[in-house]
Amino acid sequence: MAGYLIRRLTTAILVVFGIILVTFLMLHIIAPSPAITVLGPKAQPAAIKAWNHANGFDKPWWDQFATYLGHLFQGNLGYSYHLNQSVSALLTEKAPLSGLLTIASLVLSILVALPLGIYQGVKRNSFGDITATSLAMIFYSMPTFLVALVLVQVFALSLKWVNPNVPQDQTLSGALAGWPDLIMPIVALTLTAVASYSRYQRSAALDVLAQDYIKVARAKGLSERLVYSRHLVRNASLPMITLIGLSLPLLIAGNLLVEYTFNINGLGLLFVNSLQGYDYNVLMAYTLITAVLTVVGNLIADICLTLSDPRIKLV
């Protein structure tokens, strides 16, 4: 197990390094210097040159990359010239709310989608399956923000059960105090995720149901219920572990769209706002964090799969 973990971690670290490099290069090519942001659009070329020199933006890219890496190791994510704040402080401030949204919707969607997909596989082509499949297809084909807009129209504007916007309180406790306002964003995220997870879970269940060992279980005299609970659920859920690990970037993208729609003061909204002024360090930091979360998510998924699938050897 230890050997496996070490090897898996080494790969993960290499991937993270690759991600930092690629992201850095991408941003470097697109926007070699934040000078204009800092000095304003009317700055003279000479002033820009001087600022670039003073802040090291005239050095070759590998030099700048080395500096960036060095800072990164010290936990220094740079400075937002736009918001005049350190990026770490900004992230710490806004992360809890985004985290709450993402984790709540992830947990909810797993709790709904896995049983739903198994049910659909077992009751293939029944009324329930067809209804669920059709609904899933609609939500699967709908961008998250459109789901959000439909929810706003129905529950906030027509039925007036909730507020259309989430109050501008970015602290976790503040948001929790106004928790009913968080229902719609979380539901919007959950519906999208359930649509895609249940589709996969259904087909995974169908795959398992076609296996010989299900026939064998029936030949033992097990009731359908026992066949499913003992031999179907676990085998059909195993492929979902990897899938959920891989779907993290999508969840985060959905989170961004939902924060934008409901005006939730989280990381996603920060990112969208930073795009306008090309707030280099914020963009870089958020992209990196998302990528690292994805790598970590895949790592966790791999470990979970290793623990729950006896076929995978821990050598």
Place this chain on the structure above:
Amino acid sequence: MSETNTPAVSTETETETARGVEDVSVTIESPAGPEPAVPAVSDAGELQSTTSAWKLTLREFLKNKMAVAGVAILVFFVLFCWLGPVFYHSNQNTTDLLNTDGAPGAGHPLGTDSNGFDIIGRIMIGGQTSLWIGFAAAVIATVIGTLWGAVAGLLGGLIDATLMRIVDILLSLPFLLVVLIISQRYGANTWGLIIILGVFSWLVPARLIRGEVLSLKVRDFVSAARVMGGTNTRLIFRHLIPNAMGTVIVNITFQIADAILALAALGYLNFGVRYPNTDWGSQLGDAQSNLSNGYWWEVFPVGVSLVLVVMAFNFIGDGLRDAVDVRLRKR
């Protein structure tokens, strides 16, 4: 009971060789000529009816009602977006500030938007952009992905490992964020968006095609071509690509759906094509703040169009995949 037959040893018909020789003297028939309806009987048994693999796929596809519905929806929207403006004239060039945010009614069956453009006409224009960008980006992504995956799968070894590690790293990058960052700078026009979306979504097809090539290259018919002295180029173009085509086409379909969705997200966040051009996402982005003013017609008609088109592609993709699977099972 007492009746028995003298066992007559049945051996292969000796005439078959002669028949083969006879046929040689006949010169080449036109290949398009109809097959003789006479069942071809020989000691090898009868031949079944003749259908090509593609026809079989098509037949299976047409059995799938959802997939056929998907085709119908798609055809409708293509005609609506490109032929619609010919029949349904609306001013889409100059803003009409006297008629902004107009409710559905005479002259504007679905109302007007915040610039006073007719919504129906706007959906047609936006649809052209969304469908075209989605299609083109998906083709680019699939072409890159297919080549990448095929090379990795076919060559194997260190090349495969390197190519697939690159895919792993890029897959960990958050697609939407990267595309947003780049389109902030280079987007805003149709080709910019096509290239950005295409260049960043080839990873999944690359994995898919690699898997397909890995399973194809160990098949006996590929070995057979090798034994005949077939070169790698021949293997790729005569055997691997034609056989992976089904997977590639299914992938393009899903890829279009995904690209349209991604473009919608970009447009929604204001990074789609720039005014006066528009796409469905941009329309939704412009209109979302007006939803609370009660201008539902600015959001939902275009929203429904978007969902229907994406759903159509997903239905077609599902139908094609199942049809290809059935054919695989039959062979």
Place this chain on the structure above:
Amino acid sequence: MALLEVNNLSTHIAISSGSVQAVDGVSFHLEAGETLGLVGESGCGKSMTGLSLMRLLPPGGQLVGGSSVKLSGRELVDLPESEMRKIRGNEIAMVFQDPMSSLDPTKTIGYQVSEPVMLHRGASKAEALDRAAEVLGLVGLPKPKERLGDYPHQLSGGLRQRVMIAMALACEPKVLIADEPTTALDVTIQAQILTLLNDLKDRLGMAMILVTHDMGVVAGHADRINVMYAGRIVESTKTDELFSDMRHPYTQGLLASIPRLAQDNTQKLFTVPGLPPDLSNPPTGCRFAARCSYAQDDCRTEDPGLKGPKEHTFACFHPVDGPLDLTSSTTVADRSAPAAKEKRPLLEVTDLVKEFPVGGNLFGRNKAVVHAVSGVSLSLGYGETFGLVGESGCGKTTLGRMIVGLEKPNAGQVTLDGAQVGSLRGKALRRHRRDLQMMFQDPHASLDPRMRVGSILREPLQIQGIGTAQEQLSLVTDLLGEVGLPKSALERFPHEFSGGQRQRIGLARALTLHPKVIVADEPVSALDVSIRAQVLNLMKRLQASHDLSYVVISHDLAVVKYLADRIGVMYLGKMVEVGSGEDIYQRAAHPYTAGLLEAIPVPEPELEREKRGGGIKGELPSPVAPPSGCRFRTRCPLAQERCAEEEPAMRLFGDGHVAACHFPLQTPVSDTPVTVATPAGEAV
């Protein structure tokens, strides 16, 4: 009263284009302690009959009204599902074909075997596990108590099938249905499992239904046999009577078309022409009529139905009387002296070695090596056929692929007509490939599904740049005729052909380049018996007319013996014995060869019954770490210390007969080691 009485059992399966009458009016009975064989070719409904008894039908499957299955007088067909569940796994249990996919990969074998005990006997978990250990011991799993916590993937195929059997026997059922229980296993393991099933049946006093396509398997292990064809039973009688005095022409033809070990291989095999009917639209009357040489008008209009005395029933208006007299059969072209034309060998393989790396990662750590072929030599004369036999994992397929250049050997040489194949590059290599062609095992995978047969057959000519389009077409049409397919086949796609037809196309393709040698890898093992004989005859005929030499690779010694002049027996990457068919069959020198012969089921009841309990013990060792010295020593009854220390050299046992064994079953002619496998007639 019989233990199990089946009357008029009919199962229909709904498909999109109608319904398949998979089982049609099947009636039989089974007495306690009896083994009933249910034999027939693929698609004849034998497996579906087994599943119907358990009422475990696939989606769309349905028992047709009037069907009756009585277990000890109790009707099962209309039992409520909850009652039926108490029968399954308890009174009637089933063993399935593929042990690899029949066990839940995420549950321990202890759990899986104890599951029916908890279910049907209300045992506690601990009691059930005790019982599981007991049954696992009964089926011969070594140290069963310690292995309860093992997962299926940790066991070999043979052991998994033992676990499957334990699972079925855990509740001591009255009836065991074994559905092709050994088809997925190697022949030595097959013999072990069949013996085990037989022992257990006797010890536990069960009745058994043995469903199989293999007449050899039922010959030795069934008391009575039902022969099925196209969803119906066509003949039913005691085993000996079926083999010696069959009445149905199908039974007669089926038995006549099986190549025998004792067969004169200059004779043509009997064949049943054509293919079985499509069961979604079966013909009226006798379903075999279209392929039957005795059929008359009444056969095509009226269903004969099972008739005759109770102990021997058959469904035929014009029954036959016993086996076919095969002495009158045509002989194939005389090839008694294949080596006469040329003295020097056509193909020589010297000390070929192939190792495949397994496991390991990007950095090349943890690398293990599968020793697939470890120094094998052979030679092939002009017009000769060399047969390679051995069980899966013995390296025979890898050896064949190295001969045609599909795999690069790690060491050793292949020489064809004096030219070293390994040293050729580019154009010379491509030119050379014409002489070495291959015929593949799986008729579904060997033809490109996207190409028409015409293009498939012309491809070799195009690659080699031979002839104009016109000439190619005429050559291809000729060949198609030679393999017995009509010209219209040119425009068709592979999926439109049956397995046998596809193998013919594969053979035609191999012939287009006028090769000197064709390597045929399991050319008939995917085919049904009656189709198999057609393809074997064809291969023989074409060999004579095209001056071919074959290397035939097969796990089936009877097939190899029918085709080959000389046979090489391989075990775990090594050639252990080479000799003529008669040397191998009559005078085997290596204990492995003898054990293999013992294990192969032959369609002769008396021989088979004598053999029960014989054969090779144990499992194949891992090719990653093959045993030292003689690789067979771990399973050899004659092994001594010397076998572990010293690898035996090939010694001569007669003209062209060599074997590598320290303690051979025959006395060697000389004790000096010889180079391997010289063609017959050329003593060293």
